[in-house]
Amino acid sequence: MATSMVQRNLPYVKQxxxxxxxxxxxxxxxxSVAVFGCYFLSFxxxxxxxxxxxxxxxxxxxxxVWTYLTFSFIEAHVxxxxxxxxxxxxxxxxxxxxxxxxxxxxxxxxxxxxxxAITTSVYVFVYFVSKNEDYxxxxxxxxxxxxxxxxAVAVKQIMPDNILVNSPFGKLRNxxxxxxxxxxxxxxxxxxxxxxxxxxxxxxxxxxxxxxxxFYQKHSNGNRGDMADNFTFASFFPDTLQPVxxxxxxxxxxxxxxxxxxxxxxRKYDVSSPTTITVSLPGTDPQDADRRRQLALKALNERxxxxxxxxxxxxMDEGEATKKEGEKSKDIKEGSPxxxxxxVPDFKENAKHVDDDVEVV
Numbered sequence: 001m002a003t004s005m006v007q008r009n010l011p012y013v014k015q016x017x018x019x020x021x022x023x024x025x026x027x028x029x030x031x032s033v034a035v036f037g038c039y040f041l042s043f044x045x046x047x048x049x050x051x052x053x054x055x056x057x058x059x060x061x062x063x064x065v066w067t068y069l070t071f072s073f074i075e076a077h078v079x080x081x082x083x084x085x086x087x088x089x090x091x092x093x094x095x096x097x098x099x100x101x102x103x104x105x106x107x108x109x110x111x112x113x114x115x116x117a118i119t120t121s122v123y124v125f126v127y128f129v130s131k132n133e134d135y136x137x138x139x140x141x142x143x144x145x146x147x148x149x150x151x152a153v154a155v156k157q158i159m160p161d162n163i164l165v166n167s168p169f170g171k172l173r174n175x176x177x178x179x180x181x182x183x184x185x186x187x188x189x190x191x192x193x194x195x196x197x198x199x200x201x202x203x204x205x206x207x208x209x210x211x212x213x214x215f216y217q218k219h220s221n222g223n224r225g226d227m228a229d230n231f232t233f234a235s236f237f238p239d240t241l242q243p244v245x246x247x248x249x250x251x252x253x254x255x256x257x258x259x260x261x262x263x264x265x266x267r268k269y270d271v272s273s274p275t276t277i278t279v280s281l282p283g284t285d286p287q288d289a290d291r292r293r294q295l296a297l298k299a300l301n302e303r304x305x306x307x308x309x310x311x312x313x314x315x316m317d318e319g320e321a322t323k324k325e326g327e328k329s330k331d332i333k334e335g336s337p338x339x340x341x342x343x344v345p346d347f348k349e350n351a352k353h354v355d356d357d358v359e360v361v
Contacts, residue, residue, distance in 0.1 A: 025101040028092030031073075031108065032085050035144070038073035039081045048074065048140060053116045055123040056136030072112045074142040076195070084144045091151045098158070103217075107154075108147060111209050115146030118204040119197050145185070145198045149205030152178040157213055160230045178206050179236050206236075215262055227265050 041047040051070040058064050075081040096104050119141050127135040156175045165172040172180075185199045210233065215225040229235075234246040256262040 024089060024092040025096060025104070027101045027105045027108075028088060028096065032088050034073045035075065035081060035084050035088065038070075039075050039078065042074055042076045048076075048142075051142075053120060053141035054137060055120045055127070055139060055141070056133070058120060059124070068113050068116045069109075071116055071142045072144050072147065075144075076142070080143065084148070087144070087148050087151055091154075094158075095151075095154055107150065107209070107212070110212060111147050111150040111205055112144070114208040115201050115204045116141055118208070119146075119200050122200055123197075139196065141197045141201065143195075143198070143201070145201035146205030146208070149178060149181070149202040150209030152181055153206055153209040154213065156236070157226060157231055160235070175230070175235055182206065210236075225265075 038051070041051060050064075051067060051074050053067045053071045054064070056062070058067060075084060092104065095107075099107070123135045123139055123141075127133070156178060160173065160175045162174045163171050164174065164177075182199065182202055185194060185202045188194045189196065189199050210231075213226055214231060214233075217226070218224050232246065233249040234242040237245050253262060257264050
């Protein structure tokens with residue numbers, strides 16, 4: 001049954017994937033082709049050594065820093081490679097209309113390079129603790145795990161309350177996806193289905209992408225970041241944990257502001273109105289809200305375009321004609337003799353007769 005379902009839906013999936021890839025920009029096409037082509041390099045040990053990030057070789061005196069640009073194209077498992085390509089194409093279809101091709105490229109490079117640096121630091125720290133050289137020279141950091149985590153964060157930013165699944169246990173929304181995927185990655189790593197660095201890269205991708213989108217991404221209206229309440233770091237977690245996470249994250253943010261690693265949000269005061277003063281934060285003005293609603297409107301238009309073409313909706317001309325016919329019939333009824341000779345009841349006289357018939361007990 002499952003095989004027949006896959007065979008029945010495979011042509012549709014292939015058609016949609018081909019259409020999405022054909023309508024995407026050069027950036028998305030290049031990354032997709034590079035990930036697919038570089039998969040075959042994973043069969044060569046020498047190619048893996050020179051294209052993936054090895055913590056011991058990016059440090060002095062080797063400085064294999066070019067691997068920070070090539071590691072994301074290398075995948076050792078075919079199913080992960082296919083999943084990466086699908087995420088890249090879907091990311092281009094979803095985010096590129098809002099961000100543009102240049103912003104997509106900046107996001108891709110920023111997240112992947114930062115993820116490689118953070119993961120390298122983690123393995124260097126583990127080496128200093130364990131004194132095991134395998135963590136330095138036999139660990140290969142590769143793939144798009146960090147970028148997939150960043151894409152999940154970007155989807156949460158655009159459509160945080162979009163419901164994906166309705167279940168007896170509750171509703172699964174986009175804001176739950178980053179942490180849920182991180183938990184799944186950790187479980188698959190414990191089961192041996194994923195390589196060691198994958199959960200670390202995924203978690204680093206979530207952290208880096210949220211930091212960039214929250215504080216540094218520049219928008220067309222001149223604002224930077226997104227200070228909306230539904231995009232706080234605590235909003236990634238369940239409602240019961242959000243107060244605790246909020247206290248911890250706010251404390252860390254205050255410390256980063258003091259050391260000038262982050263900037264405190266600038267409030268804009270609008271005193272043009274004589275009666276009210278408007279205070280706004282970056283990411284909370286109507287332009288930023290419209291940016292998030294564009295995708296929802298696009299999805300709605302796609303659904304409406306799939307409705308039955310046989311349905312004939314009334315045009316404006318038909319509506320005007322119907323309105324005129326109704327007014328004409330109304331005028332005829334008002335001018336008819338029967339309408340003008342209708343008896344008008346005398347409510348005062350009726351009330352007098354009722355009072356006469358009532359007995360006082």
